[in-house]
Amino acid sequence: xxxxxxxxxxxxxxxxxxxxxxxxxxxxxxxxxxxxxxxxxxxxxxxxxxxxxxxxxxxxxxxxxxxxxxxxxxxxxxxxxxxxxxxxxxxxxxxxxxxxxxxxxxxxxxxxxxxxxxxxxxxxxxxxxxxxxxxxxxxxxxxxxxxxxxxxxxxxxxxxxxxxxxxxxxxxxxxxxxxxxxxxxxxxxxxxxxxxxxxxxxxxxxxxxxxxxxxxxxxxxxxxxxxxxxxxxxxxxxxxxxxxxxxxxxxx
Amino acid sequence: xxxxxxxxxxxxxxxxxxxxxxxxxxxxxxxxxxxxxxxxxxxxxxxxxxxxxxxxxxxxxxxxxxxxxxxxxxxxxxxxxxxxxxxxxxxxxxxxxxxxxxxxxxxxxxxxxxxxxxxxxxxxxxxxxxxxxxxxxxxxxxxxxxxxxxxxxxxxxxxxxxxxxxxxxxxxxxxxxxxxxxxxxxxxxxxxxxxxxxxxxxxxxxxxxxxxxxxxxxxxxxxxxxxxxxxxxxxxxxxxxxxxxxxxxxxxxxxxxxxxxxxxxxxxxxxxxxxxxxxxxxxxxxxxxxxxxxxxxxxxxxxxxxxxxxxxxxxxxxxxxxxxxxxxxxxxxxxxxxxxxxxxxxxxxxxxxxxxxxxxxxxxxxxxxxxxxxxxxxxxxxxxxxxxxxxxxxxxxxxxxxxxxxxxxxxxxxxxxxxxxxxxxxxxxxxxxxxxxxxxxxxxxxxxxxxxxx
Numbered sequence: 001x002x003x004x005x006x007x008x009x010x011x012x013x014x015x016x017x018x019x020x021x022x023x024x025x026x027x028x029x030x031x032x033x034x035x036x037x038x039x040x041x042x043x044x045x046x047x048x049x050x051x052x053x054x055x056x057x058x059x060x061x062x063x064x065x066x067x068x069x070x071x072x073x074x075x076x077x078x079x080x081x082x083x084x085x086x087x088x089x090x091x092x093x094x095x096x097x098x099x100x101x102x103x104x105x106x107x108x109x110x111x112x113x114x115x116x117x118x119x120x121x122x123x124x125x126x127x128x129x130x131x132x133x134x135x136x137x138x139x140x141x142x143x144x145x146x147x148x149x150x151x152x153x154x155x156x157x158x159x160x161x162x163x164x165x166x167x168x169x170x171x172x173x174x175x176x177x178x179x180x181x182x183x184x185x186x187x188x189x190x191x192x193x194x195x196x197x198x199x200x201x202x203x204x205x206x207x208x209x210x211x212x213x214x215x216x217x218x219x220x221x222x223x224x225x226x227x228x229x230x231x232x233x234x235x236x237x238x239x240x241x242x243x244x245x246x247x248x249x250x251x252x
Numbered sequence: 253x254x255x256x257x258x259x260x261x262x263x264x265x266x267x268x269x270x271x272x273x274x275x276x277x278x279x280x281x282x283x284x285x286x287x288x289x290x291x292x293x294x295x296x297x298x299x300x301x302x303x304x305x306x307x308x309x310x311x312x313x314x315x316x317x318x319x320x321x322x323x324x325x326x327x328x329x330x331x332x333x334x335x336x337x338x339x340x341x342x343x344x345x346x347x348x349x350x351x352x353x354x355x356x357x358x359x360x361x362x363x364x365x366x367x368x369x370x371x372x373x374x375x376x377x378x379x380x381x382x383x384x385x386x387x388x389x390x391x392x393x394x395x396x397x398x399x400x401x402x403x404x405x406x407x408x409x410x411x412x413x414x415x416x417x418x419x420x421x422x423x424x425x426x427x428x429x430x431x432x433x434x435x436x437x438x439x440x441x442x443x444x445x446x447x448x449x450x451x452x453x454x455x456x457x458x459x460x461x462x463x464x465x466x467x468x469x470x471x472x473x474x475x476x477x478x479x480x481x482x483x484x485x486x487x488x489x490x491x492x493x494x495x496x497x498x499x500x501x502x503x504x505x506x507x508x509x510x511x512x513x514x515x516x517x518x519x520x521x522x523x524x525x526x527x528x529x530x531x532x533x534x535x536x537x538x539x540x541x542x543x544x545x546x547x548x549x550x551x552x553x554x555x556x557x558x559x560x561x562x563x564x565x566x567x568x569x570x571x572x573x574x575x576x577x578x579x580x581x582x583x584x585x586x587x588x589x590x591x592x593x594x595x596x597x598x599x600x601x602x603x604x605x606x607x608x609x610x611x612x613x614x615x616x617x618x619x620x621x622x623x624x625x626x627x628x629x630x631x632x633x634x635x636x637x638x639x640x641x642x643x644x645x646x647x648x649x650x651x652x653x654x655x656x657x658x659x660x661x662x663x664x665x666x667x668x669x670x671x672x673x674x675x676x677x678x679x680x681x682x683x684x685x686x687x688x689x690x691x692x693x694x695x696x697x698x699x700x701x702x703x704x705x706x
Contacts, residue, residue, distance in 0.1 A: 040473060
């Protein structure tokens with residue numbers, strides 16, 4: 001994607017988008033009806049659109065690789081970009097509700113692909129409402145990791161139902177996660193941290209990772225450092241609260 | 253049309269005046285749409301062995317006892333009318349002992365079919381849109397318009413007269429989507445919920461439902477518009493049954509709920525268009541009801557604007573659907589708003605009507621009819637055609653009609669208007685509003701990040 005005319009939204013030297021042209025307000029209404037396309041079912045997700053080098057043809061068979069990591073509310077894409085080189089064989093996708101922010105991440109990935117041939121081909125982003133349409137994108141037990149980094153706290157009690165981690169939504173996340181799959185959550189808002197931890201603790205299909213397991217997982221360190229939100233919190237000397245849980249088979 | 257662009261320019265010049273009139277017009281438009289969406293269709297439900305038939309019109313619940321051939325007086329501790337606002341869903345339990353009703357008054361009522369006494373009333377925070385009774389009669393469920401399905405356990409109900417004071421516990425949720433239908437699988441292992449976002453969720457019904465149903469078995473995805481109704485067909489290969497769904501996309505679909513896979517799709521809307529020459533404009537073929545008849549060998553489908561029903565057959569070995577017949581109702585303007593049948597019976601009950609709606613002062617009205625003569629062996633044969641029964645041929649006859657319809661004097665024009673009102677209501681409620689880009693930008697104009705800098 002070479003540009004002949006100078007495009008002010010893209011940094012000429014790095015080929016990466018400039019954030020100030022993608023400013024968006026922090027909130028998007030998760031309750032509003034979607035006017036973006038939603039795939040009819042997981043088999044309708046167009047892998048050739050997201051991963052053109054790995055899937056040159058639109059046809060996919062059952063034996064083909066499937067997306068395994070999902071960053072729900074990926075924001076400006078910090079975590080995904082880090083994970084892409086850490087796990088080059090794994091397909092991953094970011095889901096974001098705000099359209100300007102999604103555009104930014106799209107441009108960022110495209111720019112990185114051009115600047116680093118062969119790399120960043122396994123990461124993509126889609127604009128969607130993950131609270132309504134996760135089952136449209138992923139089959140049962142498809143994902144091995146799900147990320148919920150610094151989600152919107154929705155402080156007012158009447159808005160708690162808009163929180164992306166909730167007892168009901170965990171049913172759906174448990175559905176798309178394989179047994180043994182991991183859900184990572186982190187926030188700088190203490191009350192939200194308590195809330196997310198208690199939702200996960202009380203859900204019969206999740207169990208917490210032990211301290212040793214957390215130490216051994218390289219991704220846990222990334223939660224704080226990889227995202228723009230996390231870096232901002234660190235700059236301001238804030239505290240973060242994380243809850244990392246494993247999907248288990250419920251005891252019957 | 254440059255109208256939108258010119259509007260934007262004018263808005264900048266004289267912001268106050270134009271903003272107000274446009275906002276007023278928009279508010280009025282949405283208020284009228286909200287009122288339109290409040291029109292409720294008349295509903296019918298039949299006791300599993302046809303001991304009785306129930307019809308709900310507006311807030312009125314009417315039951316006729318076919319065993320004793322008499323109208324039923326409902327006994328409710330609240331005195332007066334049981335429901336204070338339009339009833340949106342009614343259902344008999346498969347064991348025949350229970351009946352549930354719920355609706356816009358946010359009340360969920362459980363009735364005993366022996367004495368027709370309301371044994372439990374549960375108050376909900378939101379309006380209710382779907383109900384279901386577990387096959388063993390131990391649990392009842394209701395769904396609200398915000399997507400939450402609630403469960404009440406009826407342990408302790410042994411048929412005695414005592415009323416139960418029960419609280420509902422949340423069972424599962426479809427995030428902020430109106431739940432349009434709720435059904436238990438034939439073996440009671442699963443509960444299936446359908447919503448306005450074209451999704452059907454199959455969840456394992458746990459041994460302790462009050463703790464919530466967290467294990468999702470599958471999602472049945474394929475409808476391109478809202479799903480409006482669900483039913484199960486029995487099959488020797490699957491104890492849970494085969495799921496049939498109807499939707500706003502004018503299709504009836506077959507599903508395997510264990511895997512969530514789509515077995516077959518029947519383009520019912522298109523078939524109606526082929527047969528009825530005076531068929532409706534474009535997309536008015538929303539499936540409004542499905543009902544299995546004759547021990548599930550046939551499926552009756554009610555479609556918006558169709559004066560009659562479409563009969564479908566399910567071929568079990570191949571698990572495919574096919575249209576067998578279109579049964580028209582001639583000589584009367586009757587578009588069924590709801591269908592019902594006993595489990596093994598060969599009589600399809602239909603009702604048309606609506607709650608009070610705008611226009612001339614028309615009180616809630618309903619008309620009941622029946623079709624029989626279904627032949628499961630060769631539905632195509634001309635030997636025995638399904639026949640629309642005359643009023644006197646219906647079980648319960650004129651006495652039943654007087655009770656369920658409220659009167660024998662029917663003004664046909666009323667029912668056409670009623671059917672139309674119901675159609676508009678369903679579209680407003682379930683179709684997603686589509687805005688053009690200009691309209692969407694206009695709606696965001698008061699947002700802080702959208703306001704033009706001074």
